[in-house]
Amino acid sequence: MQHTHDDKHHAHAHDEHAHHELGFWAKYVFSTDHKVIGIQYAITALIFLFFGFSLMMLMRWQLAYPGQGIPFVGSLLHNLLGDAAPAKLNDAGQVVGYIMSADLYNAFGAMHGTIMVFLGIVPLAFAAFGNFVVPLQIGAPDMTFPRINMASYQCFVVGGVIMLVSFFIPGGAAAAGWTSYSPLATLGSSHGQTFWLIGMVFLITSSLLGAVNFIATIIQLRAPGMNWMRLPFFVWAQFVTAFLLLLAFPPLEAAAVMQLMDKVAHTSFFLPTGLVVSQQIANISGGGSPLLWQHLFWFLGHPEVYVLILPAMGIVCEVIANNTRKPIWGYKSLVYSTLAIGFLSFIVWAHHMYLTGMGTKISTFFQTTTMIISIPSVIILTCFFISLWGGSIRFNTPMLFCLSFLPMFGIGGLTGLPLGFNYSDLFLHDTYYVIAHFHYIVAPGTIFALFAGIYYWYPKATGRHMSEFWGKVHFWLSLLFMNLIFQPMFVQGMAGLNRRLYDGGATYAGVANPAGGVVVGVPQFFLDLNKMISHAAWALALAQIPFIINFFWSIKKGRKVDSDNPWQATTLEWQTPTPPPHGNFPVVPNVYRGPYEYSVPGHDTDFTPQNEPDRVAPKITQPLPK
Amino acid sequence: MEIPYTVKPRPDTGLYNAKVGIWLFLASEVMLFGALFSSYILLRVGAAAGTWPHGLLNVNLGTINTIVLITSSITVVMAWVSLKLNQWGKFKMYQAVTLLCALAFLGIKSAEYKDKFTHFQIIKKDGTYVDGHMHGAAYLDKDGKSLEVHKYHGLTFKENGSEYSLKEVTLNGIGAEELGQINEPKHGEHHEHKNISVPAAEIKKIENYGPWHSTYLAIYFTLTGLHALHVIGGALVIFVLWARGGKMWRTDPERYTNRIEISGLFWHFVDLVWIFLFPVLYLL
Amino acid sequence: MSEHDTHHDVSKHIRGYLIVFGALLVGTVLTVWASHFHFGREGSNVGNIVVALIIALTKAFLVAGYFMHLISEKKLIYSVLAFTGFFFAGLMFLTIWSMHPSSIIHFK
Amino acid sequence: MNQYFDLTRYLQLPVLASEHGRKVDALIIFVHWLMIALFIGWIIYFFYAIYRFRKSRNPKADYVGAKTHASTYIEVAVALVEGVLLLGMAIPLWAKSVDKFPSEKESTVLRVTAEQFTWNSRYPGADNKFGKQDFRSASSTNPLGYVADDPNGKDDIEPPAKEIHVPVNRPVIIYLTSKDVIHSFQLDNMRVTQDAIPGMRIPTQFTPNRVGHYRIQCAQLCGSGHSGMFGEFFVDTSEDYAKWQAEKLKSKGTSATVFE
Numbered sequence A: 001m002q003h004t005h006d007d008k009h010h011a012h013a014h015d016e017h018a019h020h021e022l023g024f025w026a027k028y029v030f031s032t033d034h035k036v037i038g039i040q041y042a043i044t045a046l047i048f049l050f051f052g053f054s055l056m057m058l059m060r061w062q063l064a065y066p067g068q069g070i071p072f073v074g075s076l077l078h079n080l081l082g083d084a085a086p087a088k089l090n091d092a093g094q095v096v097g098y099i100m101s102a103d104l105y106n107a108f109g110a111m112h113g114t115i116m117v118f119l120g121i122v123p124l125a126f127a128a129f130g131n132f133v134v135p136l137q138i139g140a141p142d143m144t145f146p147r148i149n150m151a152s153y154q155c156f157v158v159g160g161v162i163m164l165v166s167f168f169i170p171g172g173a174a175a176a177g178w179t180s181y182s183p184l185a186t187l188g189s190s191h192g193q194t195f196w197l198i199g200m201v202f203l204i205t206s207s208l209l210g211a212v213n214f215i216a217t218i219i220q221l222r223a224p225g226m227n228w229m230r231l232p233f234f235v236w237a238q239f240v241t242a243f244l245l246l247l248a249f250p251p252l253e254a255a256a257v258m259q260l261m262d263k264v265a266h267t268s269f270f271l272p273t274g275l276v277v278s279q280q281i282a283n284i285s286g287g288g289s290p291l292l293w294q295h296l297f298w299f300l301g302h303p304e305v306y307v308l309i310l311p312a313m314g315i316v317c318e319v320i321a322n323n324t325r326k327p328i329w330g331y332k333s334l335v336y337s338t339l340a341i342g343f344l345s346f347i348v349w350a351h352h353m354y355l356t357g358m359g360t361k362i363s364t365f366f367q368t369t370t371m372i373i374s375i376p377s378v379i380i381l382t383c384f385f386i387s388l389w390g391g392s393i394r395f396n397t398p399m400l401f402c403l404s405f406l407p408m409f410g411i412g413g414l415t416g417l418p419l420g421f422n423y424s425d426l427f428l429h430d431t432y433y434v435i436a437h438f439h440y441i442v443a444p445g446t447i448f449a450l451f452a453g454i455y456y457w458y459p460k461a462t463g464r465h466m467s468e469f470w471g472k473v474h475f476w477l478s479l480l481f482m483n484l485i486f487q488p489m490f491v492q493g494m495a496g497l498n499r500r501l502y503d504g505g506a507t508y509a510g511v512a513n514p515a516g517g518v519v520v521g522v523p524q525f526f527l528d529l530n531k532m533i534s535h536a537a538w539a540l541a542l543a544q545i546p547f548i549i550n551f552f553w554s555i556k557k558g559r560k561v562d563s564d565n566p567w568q569a570t571t572l573e574w575q576t577p578t579p580p581p582h583g584n585f586p587v588v589p590n591v592y593r594g595p596y597e598y599s600v601p602g603h604d605t606d607f608t609p610q611n612e613p614d615r616v617a618p619k620i621t622q623p624l625p626k
Numbered sequence B: 001m002e003i004p005y006t007v008k009p010r011p012d013t014g015l016y017n018a019k020v021g022i023w024l025f026l027a028s029e030v031m032l033f034g035a036l037f038s039s040y041i042l043l044r045v046g047a048a049a050g051t052w053p054h055g056l057l058n059v060n061l062g063t064i065n066t067i068v069l070i071t072s073s074i075t076v077v078m079a080w081v082s083l084k085l086n087q088w089g090k091f092k093m094y095q096a097v098t099l100l101c102a103l104a105f106l107g108i109k110s111a112e113y114k115d116k117f118t119h120f121q122i123i124k125k126d127g128t129y130v131d132g133h134m135h136g137a138a139y140l141d142k143d144g145k146s147l148e149v150h151k152y153h154g155l156t157f158k159e160n161g162s163e164y165s166l167k168e169v170t171l172n173g174i175g176a177e178e179l180g181q182i183n184e185p186k187h188g189e190h191h192e193h194k195n196i197s198v199p200a201a202e203i204k205k206i207e208n209y210g211p212w213h214s215t216y217l218a219i220y221f222t223l224t225g226l227h228a229l230h231v232i233g234g235a236l237v238i239f240v241l242w243a244r245g246g247k248m249w250r251t252d253p254e255r256y257t258n259r260i261e262i263s264g265l266f267w268h269f270v271d272l273v274w275i276f277l278f279p280v281l282y283l284l
Numbered sequence C: 001m002s003e004h005d006t007h008h009d010v011s012k013h014i015r016g017y018l019i020v021f022g023a024l025l026v027g028t029v030l031t032v033w034a035s036h037f038h039f040g041r042e043g044s045n046v047g048n049i050v051v052a053l054i055i056a057l058t059k060a061f062l063v064a065g066y067f068m069h070l071i072s073e074k075k076l077i078y079s080v081l082a083f084t085g086f087f088f089a090g091l092m093f094l095t096i097w098s099m100h101p102s103s104i105i106h107f108k
Numbered sequence D: 001m002n003q004y005f006d007l008t009r010y011l012q013l014p015v016l017a018s019e020h021g022r023k024v025d026a027l028i029i030f031v032h033w034l035m036i037a038l039f040i041g042w043i044i045y046f047f048y049a050i051y052r053f054r055k056s057r058n059p060k061a062d063y064v065g066a067k068t069h070a071s072t073y074i075e076v077a078v079a080l081v082e083g084v085l086l087l088g089m090a091i092p093l094w095a096k097s098v099d100k101f102p103s104e105k106e107s108t109v110l111r112v113t114a115e116q117f118t119w120n121s122r123y124p125g126a127d128n129k130f131g132k133q134d135f136r137s138a139s140s141t142n143p144l145g146y147v148a149d150d151p152n153g154k155d156d157i158e159p160p161a162k163e164i165h166v167p168v169n170r171p172v173i174i175y176l177t178s179k180d181v182i183h184s185f186q187l188d189n190m191r192v193t194q195d196a197i198p199g200m201r202i203p204t205q206f207t208p209n210r211v212g213h214y215r216i217q218c219a220q221l222c223g224s225g226h227s228g229m230f231g232e233f234f235v236d237t238s239e240d241y242a243k244w245q246a247e248k249l250k251s252k253g254t255s256a257t258v259f260e
């Protein structure tokens, strides 16, 4: 803020100014520059992603080899977490390894979900890319409220730290699933859940501040001529996402406060009358309702899942338009579908609760809305598919990730349908089919789109390209292993294998049925798939090494960009110096056309930037800001 | 390079940035309190007969607090108007009143809270109730000598080790056969309060009217507590702008007036929430 | 609205503000006074709830409309609030509807 | 004809052992046909498109691209199919299973009380009346909180935990509740899942039509023992069931005869 209005007079010499007068801390840690904040978010979120993945890799060991000592890191876990990772003794009574206790498995599971969703994807897809790209794409000098922007990042870090600390407190981290259903979440004696709730309050606050900032920025700071139908689709996606966060998160905040009261002030918001704890009637006032928590949670929960996917779709749209060298097919229907999704996502939440004793009326309502909301998604994907037609497709790394996003999201989305019908959910609920459904969307879907975004905007942020070769290696291996991980889960789910099982389902291993040879429980074959999945998951981790190295190596050593617009793109972020100075645009850009004017007939290049003046005299739809 | 429209409104939207920001923020606040109000309704509808207390709160105090907040609202508006009319002195005066109102509100609220925390309910072993304010508790020391403890502190009655043990508790209130008599007093009729002493031996459970006592009190404390936090926050902002605004008012009066407008909008919202809280918690 | 306020028409508003203030005080007294009577059928307090809500909504309208200038606010803010109102209604109505005993599987 | 559309073999659903289960499978299968159709269709188009329009083969992109309305038709078609499945199957079938319960006389009625980490079943016994269950009277000696001096409860049958017997081809009505946290009563082979929620008693119904020994899974995370919270579900021939019930009644000793 200081150097946003004090020095309007010499705004020109501004970036040197910034260089000389801002120390390291002011420039990289407590910066109010949306680009720096975006990068801070990106790095932090990527690290959290990797951490969440690591938790899952440990869980996958337990699922594949139940009760066997954890290799490599077993003793480390034991030293860090104590009896949560108890020693495994052989007959002679000497320690042969350290295993994962059920509580630790549950804690890791809950934290994997929480971290991936709230500390990984949302900060990366929404906050990081949104911060870095949106102001550039709409031709703004920064966010509307730079200091609130910084505060939002700091809240995020605090929330993240609280979550991390909770692993090391007595009793360990929250272990009631990322959904934290009461009474389980409330009755547990450990403070992990309390930490989780406090952490969530910070994360929610962070998201709310971010959302306000994004919406205000997109409404107020669009460059002259950048009217709504000229916004790049990515901006639209971020706009709707911001609204989802703004209006869906507060009810969860309220719920978190109430569950916090239940835990620390011994209220009974979510605890019914007549709860029995250790064979005694619990000493609480009772009168609460466990279902209330579920409603408030899923009122956020479902919009949240679109928060996870919409920014990804935005990225995919940018990259596809750029690499097919043609306008996106059906830009308007994309925009309207996105608005429709945003709107509908507030009234479908109870499809997560079909089996809580829901009567006909309610379930009819919710499964109908659920089916309706699947249509706009179909439309969006269809637009992307048809946009390929007639293009001149370049298969660089970002494009590869985006192309594979389409079928991957397709699979994930389509498998949402049998879950959406209450009568088939009756069987599929809580099986690995659900796990596979949403992982296809968030992992090879969203994460791939985010990878694409990183490869695509990296040159703008650093002035250097990431290595194409290693990028392609990263892509093909990730694609292979992602599918090896999640495809078998559909099979397991269909066979009736449940999620959140500490022993990977060994308890339900099929046994020959005395009466009539029928096999009851889950046939061994489907349990053995666990091993295969786990190996694929670990291989997926190895497949990330090229990316990580590439990511850091290219900062200094990567191939320099040949121009400010290496991809020959049309949108405004490429019409700035590279990397963009503080304040982004030397002169306020003027926008004359839609976002994806590629291969315009009669134009000398195959791309026409949004701010390139028309042959005819430009008509300025708005006066320049003073 | 400066961020546009921080002071002057953007032509096509007709709004300056902060105005958009605050309204978006208030929208999220609506959802926050909305969720809590929904929870209130659900808990109340789901409450078993006789368990939802009526007339538990002091309506007079509630009414006074309502009037206090409304007053603060009008002074906030007048403060903004005075700035518009370029009357710095009046502005200072009005905002001062606002801040005093905020303090008064919080003072009264904490008095109400204290009243609840010193209000006890005893469930006796025979299943009957004694309900009233703590008058005193008597303890026995380790050689059986009884000593009066007129002032009561602490929320629960732990037999504090070998030192003292509880002898009896004296409440100033009423005795009742079942909960209904306490929670739903018939209109008009008034039990007169008297001191009732209950020997420790007869006490099955003793509990004060904290949030843990019933879902009604749980939602009462949560809603009013959250609202009080908003009052504190709003008051702080208003105070800071009030105490150290002079410089900006001289250098950039329009920006300053906008900030007053924004803080005012927030303050009105806090008032607005209370307008619903009052009837819902005190009267119905 | 702030931008094109000349001193003159702001001072014109003052009277309006004071009237609203008075109305709010009256409303407060009214709602307390009303709570001493019983409206509607015996044994149900629906009547009183309705009365109290009507008064509260009126007061809310006055505060939002005049103190917060909503009656003369920009379209954009109306639309934001419209959506918020809709989703709030959805949250409250759908939750209450789903948790109403008659919406939960029963037998007999 | 039908068997061509029958994906059961490929989907590898668990052995089916209840009447309504057929319809659950049918819905699952129809939906998967829709999914497969969309997937195959799009994936073929997809690969063709990226092959046909790769840069080396199509160096100059076409500004307009596709001029087709096919997409609209596809979208409408998807919407229609979903509508049909919704109105034709999902909604009416759900209504049937949660609104139209068989009368208690024609069915085997039992209560299941879930707790960390086991399933406790209880049969009404000869008088077809359950004893009063009130968790306030729960104690280490009376873990399920059945009121001791309730005459209806005297002849109730309580098999050992985790064990449930029902006769084949007779509707079963189970009243589910939980003592502590939320559990979920899931019988894959019956295509039945219903949460057991503390403070609520929710009925669920199905008609087993295949004698056998099946597994109850807990389908809701309920703590450290969740993965081990299974139950044995026996569908007996009516003779075996009668035998089992008789000896259970006898093992109740006098209490069963008190009220004759």
Ligand code: HEA
Pocket (backbone or CB within 6 Å): A179, A305, A306, A308, A309, A351, A352, A370, A371, A373, A374, A375, A377, A378, A381, A382, A406, A407, A408, A409, A410, A411, A412, A413, A414, A416, A417, A419, A420, A421, A425, A428, A429, A430, A434, A437, A438, A441, A442, D038, D039, D042, D043, D046
């Ligand atoms: C980004 C995340 C995301 C997205 C986008 C979705 C999208 C959808 N989800 Fe998903 N869902 C989750 C994340 C997501 N979900 C999560 C995390 C859970 C589990 C939570 C938990 O319990 O822990 C879950 C659980 C879940 C359930 C509860 C299951 C249960 O617990 O019993 C249901 C039920 O209705 C459901 C339905 C749907 C539907 C109908 C869609 C629809 O919106 C999908 C619409 C999309 C399509 C219909 C695809 C269209 C594509 C084409 C037509 C082209 C096809 C072309 C090719 C394949 C080449 N989801």
Ligand code: HEA
Pocket (backbone or CB within 6 Å): A043, A046, A047, A049, A050, A053, A056, A060, A109, A110, A112, A113, A114, A116, A117, A121, A176, A177, A178, A179, A308, A435, A439, A442, A443, A444, A447, A485, A499, A500, A501, A502, A537, A540, A544, A547, A548, A551
């Ligand atoms: C956005 C959400 C998200 C994402 C991305 C993932 C990603 C993955 N998930 Fe997760 N998962 C959930 C959300 C998510 N999950 C949720 C909500 C649950 C339910 C929890 C519950 O039951 O309560 C769940 C549960 C869940 C289970 C079920 C556990 C159980 O029920 O017992 C499993 C099992 O295999 C699993 C596996 C995986 C795997 C292998 C990945 C992989 O795809 C991971 C891929 C990750 C990467 C590829 C890392 C990329 C990052 C880097 C490479 C870092 C680079 C760093 C720098 C450059 C600095 N997940």
Ligand code: CUA
Pocket (backbone or CB within 6 Å): D116, D117, D182, D183, D184, D218, D219, D220, D221, D222, D223, D225, D226, D227, D229
């Ligand atoms: Cu019981 Cu899981």
Ligand SMILES: [Cu+2]
Pocket (backbone or CB within 6 Å): A301, A302, A305, A349, A351, A352
């Ligand atoms: Cu959902």
